[in-house]
Amino acid sequence: MVLSHRGTLMLLGVIFHVVYIWSIFDIYFRSPLVHGMTPHRADLPSPARRLVLFVGDGLRADKLYEPYRNESLALGDESAAPETEYLAPFLHNIIRTQGSWGVSHTRVPTESRPGHVALIAGFYEDVSAVTKGWKMNPVNFDSTFNQSRHTWSFGSPDILPMFSHGATNPEHVETFMYTHESEDFSADGSQLDTWVFERVQGLFDRAESNQTLREQLHQPQIVFFLHLLGLDTNGHAHRPHSNEYLNNIRSVDQGIEAIVNRVQDFYADDRTAFVFTADHGMNNRGSHGDGHPDNTRTPIIAWGAGVRGPERQPAPAAGHDAFSVPWGFSDLVRRDIEQADIAPLMTSLIGVPFPLNSVGVLPLGYLENEPEYKARSALANAHQILAQYEVKCESKRAHQLFFKPYPQLNQPDQRPDQLIQRIELLIEHAQYTEAETLCLRLIDLSLDGLRYYQTYDWVFLQSVVTAGYLGWILYSTLFILQHYVLGSATASPHSRIPPLDTSALVFTHLLNTFALLILGGLYTLLYVQKSPLMYYAYVAFPVYFWCEVIKTHRVFGSALHSALTFSPPSVGAGKGLGSGGGNPWWWVGGILLYILVLELLVVSYFHRSVLSGLFVLLALWPHVVDSALLTTRFQTRVPYLWTLFCLLMSVFTLLPVEKGEDQWQILAGGALICASGIVALGYRHTIMNKTKSSGGTGSRSRSHSTTLATAVLAGQTALVGLTCVLVLSTIRSLTAKAGLPEVNQLLAWAVLASPIIPLGIALGTIQTHLHRLVTIYLALAPPFILLSISYEVLFYFCLGVTLLLAVYLEQYRELAEPRQATLTYKGNHYTRLGLGDLFTAGQFLFLVNVGFFGTGNVASISSFSLEAVYRLTTIFDPFLMGALLIFKILIPFFLLSTVLGVINRIKRLPPMAMFLLVLATTDIMTLNFFYLVKDTGSWLEIGTTISHFCIASLFVLFVMALYLVSQLFTNGIRIPPLQLAVTKKNR
Incomplete structure (x- = not known):
């Protein structure tokens, strides 16, 4: 079944990325302790x-x-x-x-x-x-x-x-x-x-x-x-x-x-x-x-x-x-x-x-000290480092099938025993300065030799990891093409994959046998060389992925044929980002544009201003690419509001990440969130998709439901204001060196847990998508304010409004170019993934990066200040404090994942389709960072490259977690049609 296939893909993806994130340490930074050596000291x-x-x-x-x-x-x-x-x-x-x-x-x-x-x-x-x-x-x-x-x-x-x-x-x-x-x-x-x-x-x-x-x-x-x-x-x-x-x-x-x-x-x-x-x-x-x-x-x-x-x-x-x-x-x-x-x-x-x-x-x-003591201390230092080199050398020699010794210490006049003899002779003749110089040379050679043996497997491991990531990208892409572009059962005969004939079955069996032989050969090699256990996992993934890719390579041809021959009947087809019509250049251009966006996101890790530039492009998008669909067809201000808030969002990635505690920026952000809550109350009938009426039992039931929903919105808005007052009180107490008041601490923990009630009500009783999105946005605002120290609250407000506008724009696009449901899964009808969905996936990837780095430093995962947790605890506890900081970082993503889930439903795509599209392609970024990792140079460069790779690797797991959150927050959600005014020209 497709569901079991999706679960298998997710589980496989989790295991693969958890294993491969450690490859960076095995390749570049793991330096196992060497045992079996004798201690050395100066005998004076x-x-x-x-x-x-x-x-x-x-x-x-x-x-x-x-x-x-x-x-x-x-x-x-x-x-x-x-x-x-x-x-x-x-x-x-x-x-x-x-x-x-x-x-x-x-x-x-x-x-x-x-x-x-x-x-x-x-x-x-x-x-x-x-x-x-x-x-x-x-x-x-x-x-x-x-x-x-x-x-x-x-x-x-x-x-x-x-x-x-x-x-x-x-x-x-x-x-x-x-x-x-x-x-x-x-x-x-x-x-x-x-x-x-x-x-x-x-x-x-x-x-x-x-x-x-x-x-x-x-x-x-x-x-x-x-x-x-x-x-x-x-x-x-x-x-x-x-x-x-x-x-x-x-x-x-x-x-x-x-x-x-x-x-x-x-x-x-x-x-x-x-x-x-x-x-x-x-x-x-x-x-x-x-x-x-x-x-x-x-x-x-x-x-x-x-x-x-x-x-x-x-x-x-x-x-x-x-x-x-x-x-x-x-x-x-x-x-x-x-x-x-x-x-x-x-x-x-x-x-x-x-x-x-x-x-x-x-x-x-x-x-x-005495010159002799310094020289003999240097000799003992050389002995001690050389001993590590010799143990490492013998270990490699004993297990490597094609052993190549470190050349600098394997020359006739540069062997370690000869250098030691020369040093001892110099000390005996009181040539202490020369002895120290030769000791330092032997130490340098020994350290270089240690590095030589520590990097001995680099080429092999780098090749395996590269093959693994490329295999995963192709393997997951094939899955998406097979199930979300072609489909197991579709309305178009062109989208079915031809059944395997006898020769294809023979080819599959031969390929499986060949893959097992390759894997067995690699495992034998690793066993003989006594390689770490993780190496076995590293080689297993590329063998499996590439075997599956080769077996199902025909999916690429079928998907291409389907994409170029299938064009759903829709209003204005081909004018927007729909399916791409039957023009292959639309597909080529769209895919290249998507890859370009991924590469720009890689650059943004080094230059945050790139994110601001991408926001400017997003601001112009509805007026340039979607102009015929949105700004001229419907009487709406949403595209202009989208432009405004995209431009506002572009400011945050230009602001310095080294920010101090600023209570006025916190209060300003809190005031804007309160104002947005008041606006939601004013338009509650619209976001709840209810109409005012009187009389009748049904009317009283709707009135009761509206009253409860109104009370929830009002209570959330009030809690945002109370949280701002609590934060201000705590800041003043800590600034005055009066400590964290116990009452404030208890209230802060209550605020941290406050989203449970409104989220429970939202998931249990609220069905319309706009109402639920607003409820989630307001429910998560108090804990975010509680854990903020500066302009992060303003960021949260702008991000929340931007995401809500993104939902509106998707609904407008769906009304302008309706997508035909041509896939059937478990009795439900869905649309196929099209070229326009690459834009949505790219936008989602971009907003995820902005969500994490909009108020932090892309060069460091330690850029989030501990001041944010002092409203809850001031006692040093790295695990609790780290958990609170991570929770704060994740709050925008709860809203973001819900929005993507809603958009997935607006597009009528199969469950998880959009998330898997992101999942299949984001490792293009990971491969970039894999080859950008440095283990030499300044510590700033080394630390930055490590952080980048770890963030990109964990990002894939993060996307999977977002999908689970999205499923939870959009369960039972209903997407009612928008009540729109159409321009006279298009009536």
Whole structure:
């Protein structure tokens, strides 16, 4: 049956896209941990006995380093100009007098867990950790803490446990954590840092009277880890330009100074090394996660035992660029490092083995030890990275049928053992600088070799994935042609597919056998090479899809013949976008135009202004392409209103995505939604498709129904106004640092659940399409307002009106060019998919992209501010907050999916026809993004390309979800005819 076929297609599509979205990580970013290696360290006394690591979570490099104009310093003297000050005077003094400094460059995703793993364990964690919510370890890993003799860690329960869980002996990694409830965005985040500083002070206080603890604290190779979450909390709550964030930098600097003084007083041996850095930065919206430079550039300051002091040169000193010139350190050498380089730096300072899977390169410029110690540390670093290369090489050699070794380390004079011997010989002859240079060369070659083996399967996987996506596009397109263009039973003899003859059946059996042989051969190859299980799924899809495409390739010819010979008798046929008449050039032009729209949508991910240009074209469409059908045939203002609102919508994709909280824009949008509700009340008889009458039982029944519907509309409109008042009250309370009032919080959760009642009434009693659309639009408005911080409410209003106008335009087109029902499914008569339906599908794809990116950033899925959830909760809970943000993002799509379902019924298309048309073609965009993915270059470019591919891949699943929503919201809906006035010319 067709229904079972549709269900099979949907299920297959879901499985296919879920599997293939992980291919991007297998190809470009998956770096499995290598096991079976021996730890390496320099066999000389280390310069430091202990290390103190400070991590300012969410601290941007520029916010720590740059000077600020302090207006208060000039108070009392009107002639005095504001003076500049540094927010962290202690750390700036360290940079000037004691230590080395620079910028630590992080990788995407710029989240807390991957950042801490990189700087403490020295490797960039597998993205599969996201399936654990960035909390629990997908696999345990080695780290600096694990290699230390003992580590005391203080801070967040979201970060500390993963290093104790990953330790060989968890007992020697002690954790001191506050509760999750302490992470309150409505409170001052610096209190979290104060908690950490106080607990560290308390540890040393207890050691004064606890001999066992005192002995532990005097052991060599120990680490103190202070995780300072306040900056991240204040940045999310108030943004990094706020006074709260800047004052938090001051308090962190003061706390670090107190801890440093206490440590030095406690030990009094000058054998302590200190490192201050951050796991990630933060953009101006108070978010992070992507590859924007504000997120990837963090500070690194090191001082104490074994650390090189400041190096002065005539300005400008080495390492400076336009980014650091305003900081006032142009006379000091700036030493930038990769975030993973911090782990080998820390292990070298205290003399413990390098973490086994570290890919960090020891930053020799930060060390001021004996030259021999630096050289032997570099050699140990080279040994440790080379060991990973050798294990990876042997693994590939053992399983690859046609193994090709990494050529650079396979030459007679470049073999690893020979390079190691040369380095050791140089160290024996005290040629330490030359030894360090050769170590760095061996490290670079080993890292390149690791990358060579990590990318060994790229060509194979890229080919398989490409074949899979192309196969899916053709396979789903064939399904649509067979069932929605040709049909299982039609009125036209040209639309039937000829039955298979004997030779065709033989061909089908041979093709199935050949496909099984190919699949068996591929599986054998994967088994011999011990490939990951996901590889088996990758190759199965293209074999199946292409086998089915080849078997049913005749559908293309039948569909083309049907399209060119079948033209339904209709008024004005061929003047609009109907079936295309019998002209093949209409079809060629329409398909090329549709593909062009998809490619423009790809470009819009990089340039949001493209969306504005497409809105301008949509605004002109009724007056150019459909002019003969709409603007001259019917006496209606709808085409002109459509033009107006399309032009209004084009403004939103030109507005900046870095928006702050603006209560007046929220109230303006709420007022417009209230006004639209009042207009709906004024035209309630029209949208309910009822006429005023009096007398009789039927009249009383209709009156009761109208009264209930009127009450629902009035109640929804009033709730929109009350939600605006609630949002305004909450904003003022949070701004005044009074926290989230409990009454406001309870009301907010009630507003979030408020759509349940009107949606239930709409689905149970409201049958006319306009009435139901208006009810859904008003029902979803309060929660959207509740979760908005700026012009998003205005966007929702304009989008809702635009979608309602789209429904009117489709009804006008149907009246102007009626479509003949020529398909029969389950006793119901439907129309075939025609050329004009490509326009509707393209418009739907465009509006879906606008729905998501109209108020966000196409380069980042982290562009939606957490401020939106503070009306409901201020306690840090990533899953709840993420769910609320996703719900807000999805709200416009609930309305959009309902509109597409209504349009599908207006066109009298079979159920799911329009959704499947979108489903079959949207992977043209996905393939574009697949080949645009980068794993080199700036972190901004890398993060952007990853986000684009993930969004495009998930978009297909999203379309399927929209169909289910559409089926729910349009169940039992009735499309009454429009009462139109026709111009005299056409009467």
